[in-house]
Amino acid sequence: MKIKELFVMTAPGRRRYGVALFVGIISGVISAFVKWGAEVPLPPRTFSGGRDEFNPPFIFLRDYMGIDPTQAIYHFSEHIINPVHVTHIIFSLVFAIGYCLVAEVFPKVKLWQGALAGIIVTVIVHGISIPLLGLSPSLSEIPVDEYISEIVGHIFWFWAIEMIRRDLRNRITHEPDAEVPINSLSR
Numbered sequence: 073m074k075i076k077e078l079f080v081m082t083a084p085g086r087r088r089y090g091v092a093l094f095v096g097i098i099s100g101v102i103s104a105f106v107k108w109g110a111e112v113p114l115p116p117r118t119f120s121g122g123r124d125e126f127n128p129p130f131i132f133l134r135d136y137m138g139i140d141p142t143q144a145i146y147h148f149s150e151h152i153i154n155p156v157h158v159t160h161i162i163f164s165l166v167f168a169i170g171y172c173l174v175a176e177v178f179p180k181v182k183l184w185q186g187a188l189a190g191i192i193v194t195v196i197v198h199g200i201s202i203p204l205l206g207l208s209p210s211l212s213e214i215p216v217d218e219y220i221s222e223i224v225g226h227i228f229w230f231w232a233i234e235m236i237r238r239d240l241r242n243r244i245t246h247e248p249d250a251e252v253p254i255n256s257l258s259r
């Protein structure tokens with residue numbers, strides 16, 4: 073595949089942005105739980121080297137938003153819950169909505185059932201953006217375990233987004249994805 077094939081666009085009349093937004097919200101919330109679930113067997117942080125082991129959303133809230141996540145807690149089922157997890161849902165919503173909207177225009181974003189998007193997000197967010205914001209160390213300072221956790225977690229996360237996106241989009245519109253011409257289905 074050539075690079076320019078990644079940027080082939082769908083026909084404007086086949087795009088369903090409202091459906092993509094709606095499906096992005098649903099897939100964003102559900103996939104946040106998938107991402108959390110992936111972190112149980114593959115924790116994303118190590119506790120070595122004396123690093124500040126708070127997760128990037130915690131540091132973002134504390135350092136950039138001025139919110140002390142340790143003070144903003146709530147109780148559920150006799151557990152103390154830190155709402156820093158809500159930031160994971162917000163991030164998941166943003167990425168899922170963005171993914172669903174982009175999939176309407178650039179269908180190649182769905183390569184490998186969303187796994188490619190998960191890998192790209194890992195590189196851009198965890199490899200570039202988060203270290204630049206000072207929310208985590210640079211890639212050269214992170215143990216390989218963290219790479220594995222983030223890559224696997226993001227692949228599962230975007231795979232879940234794609235499965236939900238494709239199913240709900242097709243059920244709601246009663247059409248295949250935007251890149252499939254409707255007249256090709258009647259043959």
